[in-house]
Amino acid sequence: MSGLPFIRPLPSLLRVLILATLSVGVSLYSVEHPNLRQLGLNAAEPLLWLNGQLRDAWQVCSQYLQTQTTLRRENAALRQRLQVLEMENLALPVLRTENQQLLALLDSFPTAPGRVAVAQIEAQNLRSGSQQITINLGAAEGVYVGQPALAPGGVIGQVVTVSRNNARISLLSDLSSAIPAKPLGGNYPCLVEGRGDLHSLSVPFQPHATPLVPGTELVTSGLGGRFPPGLPLGVVKSVEHASNGPFARVLVRPSANLAALNTILLLWPQTRNASHS
Amino acid sequence: MKAGALVFGFILAFLAESLPLGPLYAQLHPDFIALFILYWALSSSQPLSYFVIWLIGLAQDLIFGRVPGSDAIALVLMLALLYAWMARVRRLPPWEQLFFIFFLLLAQSLISWLWQAWAGPIVWHNALLLGAALGAALWPLFTYALDRLQYHWPQRKG
Numbered sequence: 001m002s003g004l005p006f007i008r009p010l011p012s013l014l015r016v017l018i019l020a021t022l023s024v025g026v027s028l029y030s031v032e033h034p035n036l037r038q039l040g041l042n043a044a045e046p047l048l049w050l051n052g053q054l055r056d057a058w059q060v061c062s063q064y065l066q067t068q069t070t071l072r073r074e075n076a077a078l079r080q081r082l083q084v085l086e087m088e089n090l091a092l093p094v095l096r097t098e099n100q101q102l103l104a105l106l107d108s109f110p111t112a113p114g115r116v117a118v119a120q121i122e123a124q125n126l127r128s129g130s131q132q133i134t135i136n137l138g139a140a141e142g143v144y145v146g147q148p149a150l151a152p153g154g155v156i157g158q159v160v161t162v163s164r165n166n167a168r169i170s171l172l173s174d175l176s177s178a179i180p181a182k183p184l185g186g187n188y189p190c191l192v193e194g195r196g197d198l199h200s201l202s203v204p205f206q207p208h209a210t211p212l213v214p215g216t217e218l219v220t221s222g223l224g225g226r227f228p229p230g231l232p233l234g235v236v237k238s239v240e241h242a243s244n245g246p247f248a249r250v251l252v253r254p255s256a257n258l259a260a261l262n263t264i265l266l267l268w269p270q271t272r273n274a275s276h277s
Numbered sequence: 278m279k280a281g282a283l284v285f286g287f288i289l290a291f292l293a294e295s296l297p298l299g300p301l302y303a304q305l306h307p308d309f310i311a312l313f314i315l316y317w318a319l320s321s322s323q324p325l326s327y328f329v330i331w332l333i334g335l336a337q338d339l340i341f342g343r344v345p346g347s348d349a350i351a352l353v354l355m356l357a358l359l360y361a362w363m364a365r366v367r368r369l370p371p372w373e374q375l376f377f378i379f380f381l382l383l384a385q386s387l388i389s390w391l392w393q394a395w396a397g398p399i400v401w402h403n404a405l406l407l408g409a410a411l412g413a414a415l416w417p418l419f420t421y422a423l424d425r426l427q428y429h430w431p432q433r434k435g
Contacts, residue, residue, distance in 0.1 A: 012327075012357060019331045019353050023346030026335065027396055030345040040339025047291055047340060055297060123295035125341050126303035127404065130393065132342050133297070161342065168342050175400065196400035198300055259300045 034161075041134070041163040048122040048166050052136055055120070115268040116150075117141060121261060122166060131174040131196065135264055138165040143266060146226050150265040154232030154255030155179070155220060159266070167266075171258055172233070173198050180223035181233050183216050192218060192233050198258040201234055203250035210248050212236050218252060228269045232256075278320055282430040286313050286423060287333070295341060304404035307412025310337055311385045314352060315378065316423050318359055319367075327353050347392035355385040371417065379413035 010018075030036045119135035126132075137143050139162050147159040149169045157177060161168040170177050177194035181203070188211050195202050206212060216236040222229030232255040240249040290309040296302065310333065318325050334349030359366070359381055366377050386405045 012360065015327050016353055016357050019327055020350050022331070023350040023392070026346040026349070027344055027392070036345060037339065037342060040342065043336070044340040047295065050292055051295055051297065054292065121297040123341070124297045124303045125295070125343070126300050127402065130343060134342075196402070
């Protein structure tokens with residue numbers, strides 16, 4: 001650009017070296033000061049707003065551009081799904097009453113799932129193990145760091161950065177993600193970690209005699225208090241035993257389809273006392 | 278390059294970089310900001326300031342939640358490589374320039390990847406290679422679109 005000043009008082013190599021040193025400094029500073037990332041999210045707000053407008057426009061356009069055949073097929077599938085759900089729905093009041101009676105007998109009231117809010121994805125960063133999405137809810141709506149995020153199927157991750165109107169969610173598949181888990185109906189504690197792959201998570205440090213087998217459903221254990229217990233995390237898809245390795249390699253398929261996220265549910269877990277009141 | 282077209286181009290590049298169009302797009306799309314900087318450098322009569330490019334990279338890191346400094350230094354090194362071979366590249370036929378664009382984009386994504394690997398856990402992904410290849414393949418279309426944008430952008434009066 002001809003208008004900008006291009007001052008070159010130092011040799012190129014020296015300038016590159018100075019900027020490399022600056023980059024090291026910024027990287028190290030960001031480790032100690034996570035609010036630098038919050039600053040970035042605040043700066044990105046106009047861009048995220050524009051992204052949201054483009055996404056909405058794209059959705060409207062794609063609705064208009066669908067063919068009659070596609071719409072008919074979709075309508076038929078939805079009607080079929082509605083019938084199945086209506087049948088399942090018939091049994092719910094009975095099950096709810098029965099559950100309440102059983103819990104009353106055990107003197108343990110269920111912890112209600114808490115308040116939820118629906119959010120839309122504004123931006124995504126799914127490269128090189130850092131698997132994060134940005135949503136259109138932020139501190140103004142009460143979103144906080146560490147908040148559980150869900151999607152149809154189960155847990156998808158947790159909030160890691162919050163600005164006034166946006167929040168960044170680290171997905172389960174993010175390499176820095178780890179959530180305390182247990183098998184559904186069991187008490188065997190384990191961790192579910194991300195491995196940079198949207199379709200596969202891992203359970204580290206499992207002995208060869210692990211009780212986890214393909215098909216075992218894993219849910220949040222509630223340890224640490226960040227995630228309420230019992231939320232679906234994934235299903236064990238393979239357990240490999242390497243002859244020379246000290247641990248078994250356990251891979252898990254996430255319950256929620258992380259590769260097709262559209263609507264995100266943010267959860268405000270309710271405490272036991274709050275649910276009583 | 279006209280200042281208005283430059284700002285508009287950068288806004289479009291940042292938008293294209295973060296559009297939530299699913300995992301396939303997120304993993305395979307070329308680095309539009311790097312592509313735009315290459316276009317800017319090649320179409321400008323004067324060399325660009327490394328510091329300005331470093332600031333753009335830092336903004337990219339902060340906005341997209343990457344390790345601060347990783348894209349900043351990757352863009353600066355990409356530009357340094359471009360300037361080192363600039364005279365030779367300008368004499369190459371267009372299809373041979375594509376290989377050079379591919380090489381620069383790949384170098385930029387590899388440097389950014391290595392920087393993030395230094396800062397924390399990371400995995401290799403073939404999308405790094407494919408993104409650079411796609412960027413090079415889109416280069417003629419990209420330059421054509423930006424040439425048209427520059428041509429039609431209104432001149433500043435006075």
